[in-house]
Amino acid sequence: xxLFERGTLxxxxxxxxxxxxxxxxxxxxxxxxxxxxxxxxxxxxCPPCKEHLFGTDRLGRDLFSRVLYGGRFSMAVGCLxxxxxxxxxxxxxxxxxxxxxxxxxxxxxxxxxxxxFPTMLLVLSLIALFEPEPWMVVLVIGGTGWxxxxxxxxxxxxxxxxxxxxxxxxxxxxxxxxxxxxxLLPNAVAPVLVxxxxxVPAAIMMEAGLGYFGVGVQPPVPxxxxxxxxxxxxxxxxxxxxFFPGLFLFLTVFGFQLTGEGLRKKWGxxxxxxxx
Amino acid sequence: xxxxxxxxxxxxxxxxxxxVTFLMLHVAPGHPLQSNPEMRxxxxxxxxxxxxxxxxxxxxGRYISWLSRLFxxxxxxxxxxxxxxxxxxAERLPSTLLLTVTAxxxxxxxxxxxxxxxxxxxxxxxxxxxxxxxxxxxxxPGFWLGILLVIVFSYKNQLFPxxxxxxxxxxxxxxIARHMFLPLSVMVFANFSYYVRYVRGAxxxxxxxxxxxxxxxxxxxxxxxxxxHVLPNAAIPVVTIAALSLPMLFTGAMTAEYVFAWxxxxxxxxxxxxxRDYPVVMTVNxxxxxxxxxxxxxxxxxxxxxDPRLRVKR
Numbered sequence: 001x002x003l004f005e006r007g008t009l010x011x012x013x014x015x016x017x018x019x020x021x022x023x024x025x026x027x028x029x030x031x032x033x034x035x036x037x038x039x040x041x042x043x044x045x046c047p048p049c050k051e052h053l054f055g056t057d058r059l060g061r062d063l064f065s066r067v068l069y070g071g072r073f074s075m076a077v078g079c080l081x082x083x084x085x086x087x088x089x090x091x092x093x094x095x096x097x098x099x100x101x102x103x104x105x106x107x108x109x110x111x112x113x114x115x116x117f118p119t120m121l122l123v124l125s126l127i128a129l130f131e132p133e134p135w136m137v138v139l140v141i142g143g144t145g146w147x148x149x150x151x152x153x154x155x156x157x158x159x160x161x162x163x164x165x166x167x168x169x170x171x172x173x174x175x176x177x178x179x180x181x182x183x184l185l186p187n188a189v190a191p192v193l194v195x196x197x198x199x200v201p202a203a204i205m206m207e208a209g210l211g212y213f214g215v216g217v218q219p220p221v222p223x224x225x226x227x228x229x230x231x232x233x234x235x236x237x238x239x240x241x242x243f244f245p246g247l248f249l250f251l252t253v254f255g256f257q258l259t260g261e262g263l264r265k266k267w268g269x270x271x272x273x274x275x276x
Numbered sequence: 277x278x279x280x281x282x283x284x285x286x287x288x289x290x291x292x293x294x295x296v297t298f299l300m301l302h303v304a305p306g307h308p309l310q311s312n313p314e315m316r317x318x319x320x321x322x323x324x325x326x327x328x329x330x331x332x333x334x335x336x337g338r339y340i341s342w343l344s345r346l347f348x349x350x351x352x353x354x355x356x357x358x359x360x361x362x363x364x365x366a367e368r369l370p371s372t373l374l375l376t377v378t379a380x381x382x383x384x385x386x387x388x389x390x391x392x393x394x395x396x397x398x399x400x401x402x403x404x405x406x407x408x409x410x411x412x413x414x415x416x417p418g419f420w421l422g423i424l425l426v427i428v429f430s431y432k433n434q435l436f437p438x439x440x441x442x443x444x445x446x447x448x449x450x451x452i453a454r455h456m457f458l459p460l461s462v463m464v465f466a467n468f469s470y471y472v473r474y475v476r477g478a479x480x481x482x483x484x485x486x487x488x489x490x491x492x493x494x495x496x497x498x499x500x501x502x503x504x505h506v507l508p509n510a511a512i513p514v515v516t517i518a519a520l521s522l523p524m525l526f527t528g529a530m531t532a533e534y535v536f537a538w539x540x541x542x543x544x545x546x547x548x549x550x551x552r553d554y555p556v557v558m559t560v561n562x563x564x565x566x567x568x569x570x571x572x573x574x575x576x577x578x579x580x581x582x583d584p585r586l587r588v589k590r
Contacts, residue, residue, distance in 0.1 A: 010411075112285070112292075116289060116569045116572070117561060117568075121545065121560070121564060124530075126300070128557065205417060209419070212417075215549070231423070232423065235423060235426055236431045239427050246423065249420065254411065257415045258411060
């Protein structure tokens, strides 16, 4: 049956989760039942009920609305960081792969240098050095996520360079950029797309981690990470405070991972070991 | 030749790491003097202070002297504790090792057993469950899982303590084990879901090879086939993963240690980062990056040791 073909089930489940959560984030102003910043001191830490679907937080703000608005930020950071990582990774990989020689060696050693720093540690250190502005968070997360993609692209290019259609194009007098644009890039799309899909949840998780450690975007802007941080002081009395932001974070990451895994299986690619 | 090349590459990477770390330390906003009002008042004191710390010298000279101090084992002094960073880290290493090594051994064993089983019965219900579980496990934020465990096991039922390593006045192994249970569960779950995919993939790849079919047709039973032919050949990817996670044993798990206030290196790293204790932050970055670079080298050398075929190929 079509549904049980390799990867199909994962792909569609993942896509449905992403689309639902994406829509929830996009239409947050219409879906939210309360203003995300409106406090109500008399009704703090109220358990989930009809009025407040996910309960209220320490200032009596409606958690359902805040979780929806938090999704906007997480998704935006995830996608923008992914674009940045893929952009840098593609350029570095293409340059290293197609030029070869000393250029290749230099680019790959630079990649190694970034790769040997554990990502979470590097991101935390850089954020601690600079300011936790939203654009800085994107820049740091995106700017540290590219080495894996660079390696992948370089590997693809090295393989494709040996292909006969590339040699024939070169013999016909095609320039380097024409070969990259019309022969290398279109053939490297599948693995890069999988890597890009898997880049989004990594960035979302990283952003939430920053928020949880208290160095991400600062409250009162609601993000899933900083909501979890606030909730930690009230775990004994208010399980819903920590449960719902985390649940949405988990579902989002899960949706993207499933999609990536589904695509990978469909196209018959093998999982790559990330070194570092 | 190959080994020499890898050594050269590793030393280049280590050099790069030291440059990056040094630059990060020096672009940190907030001159040390700005936060100390007494020194700002007296220009001669400022000059003396700069001279004492060699901050008046050009960047390159400072890098050289910083590097030579590193080689002499002087990693700087924590701004927060006013003690050598190495001393602070050495104190926290044992509790980190206790946690990480236990988690590593348990999760790797579980992953090898369950991963092999899932691959042997590919596409069975069990295999599908393992597959989905591993994706879900990779998507589960460690801090959220930790928080949920605390709510369920420490607050709703008082089964396990929520934080720390020992009850004051009690440091018996049983007490430590009780404290270790929740952070250990978070780490085992995360590591297991990560390893199991690779074990399953590696075993699956071997099972498809001709020599396995040949062995099967010679009448070997499942057990003989598994231990003599499949596992030894599936070892390489698994050893890679294991070698690459060795650095984690020494740096600790930042999230798990932070959530459960485990007095190890991971928590020390996070709290120093939050306090902007730059000397500690940079030492930690340097230390981890070096460990990772060496683990990469180790993984490559292990290949040659395990698989004699590769020695010829390269």
